[in-house]
Amino acid sequence: MSIKLIVNADDFGLSSTVNQAVAQAHDEGILTSCSLMVGGDAFEEAVAMAKARPRLSVGLHLTLVCGKSVLPSSEIPHLVDEHRQFAANPVIAGVRYFFDPRCRRELHREIRAQFERFFSTGLPCSHVDGHLHFHMHPVVFPVVAACAAEFGVRFVRLPRERLRRNLAIRRQGWPVKLWHRLVFGGLSSLAARHMQRHHLCTVEEVHGLYETGRFTEDYWLALLDHLSAATHEVYCHPEVASPMLPRHNARGPDELAALLSPRLRDDLRRRRIQMVTHADLS
DSSP, X not given: OOOEEEXXXXXXXXXXXXXXXXXXXXXXXXXXXXXXXXXSTTHHHHHHHHHTXXXXXXXXXXXXXXXXXXXXXXXXTTTBOTTSBBOSOHHHHHHXXXXXXXXXXXXXXXXXXXXXXXXXXXXXXXXXXXXXXXXXXXXXXXXXXXXXXXXXXXXXXXXXXXXXXXXXXXXXXXXXXXXXXXXXXXXXXXXXXXXXXXXXXXXXXEEOSSXXXXXXXXXXXXXXTTOOSSEEEEEEOOOOOOSSSOOSOTTHHHHHHHHTOHHHHHHHHHTTOEEOOHHHHO
């Protein structure tokens, strides 16, 4: 069996600097897929770029924290402020979403609205994931799974990653990584029954949880030495450096450089790793 690899960029539609990086990484590099923030400030630009690149796979990057809603604040006043901004603190937001029934009702409406806005673009939706993985929240995931099944989306990201493999490459920040492993490992197990109920799929191995914003060329090359025959997804956050526009990911240009790296592309070719999308897996 061969290794199949999806390379996905999150936050498509967040800003022009992110959109430009996604387009460049797909046109000139190894990027095969991206996840669209339908409430992002550069949403319309992102949709136009995606339509001009039919080989670029696009999924929904569900946003329920640290971003903007699709619905107006008058319809979901317990989720966003008057500017449609979700809470900037994911811990506080997660607790409120769990315990406040008003938040739960409004989450149902907003999640459906984000699915509807994506499909209003006419783009095929290859997968669903979440900004800061908030689609994994125990109140949120059942709604996401039901909407994915209803709208015909087969793949949902479960951020399960082998901690031992990551630490063999880069040990920095291991206490935080261990915490992420415990939290998202547990949430992925809870989500599995909803995946089965709605006949949804996920990629066998996902990479990015422990190196968010740090998927540089050296880490890429080391990771390829540790991959076994399976279907893999690497998600990253590329962004172009612009003196005129604010940057959302401090290491975004480094992640973009990795996606454009001739050395990395040659290594993928030498290992005969198949570059695919979620649609190819279907």
